[in-house]
Amino acid sequence: MRLQTDQSGFSIVEAVIVVAVVAVLGLAGYAVYNRQNTSTNTQTASSHTGVSDTATAPAISSSGDLDKASAMLTQTDPTVSNASDSNQLDSQLTSF
Numbered sequence: 001m002r003l004q005t006d007q008s009g010f011s012i013v014e015a016v017i018v019v020a021v022v023a024v025l026g027l028a029g030y031a032v033y034n035r036q037n038t039s040t041n042t043q044t045a046s047s048h049t050g051v052s053d054t055a056t057a058p059a060i061s062s063s064g065d066l067d068k069a070s071a072m073l074t075q076t077d078p079t080v081s082n083a084s085d086s087n088q089l090d091s092q093l094t095s096f
Helices: 012-049 063-074 083-095
Strands: none
């Protein structure tokens, strides 16, 4: 006569090993994805702006520098029109 054992499913050790393997693979995949995504974004940003990776902005060391930077950012030049944007908008409106 055969002895009936009450074994079914995975043991806790097997389940922990599976979880550990999946975690290691997930972390490795995330590291590769993050490295690839970061290098792609850096290349895209520098190609669009024409600024190299080594270029740095001047440091703001006083509140006067901060005021100058703020004034430069809020300054508008009414003599400069952005014709390419308006032409693009006109072409998009006519396509509807």
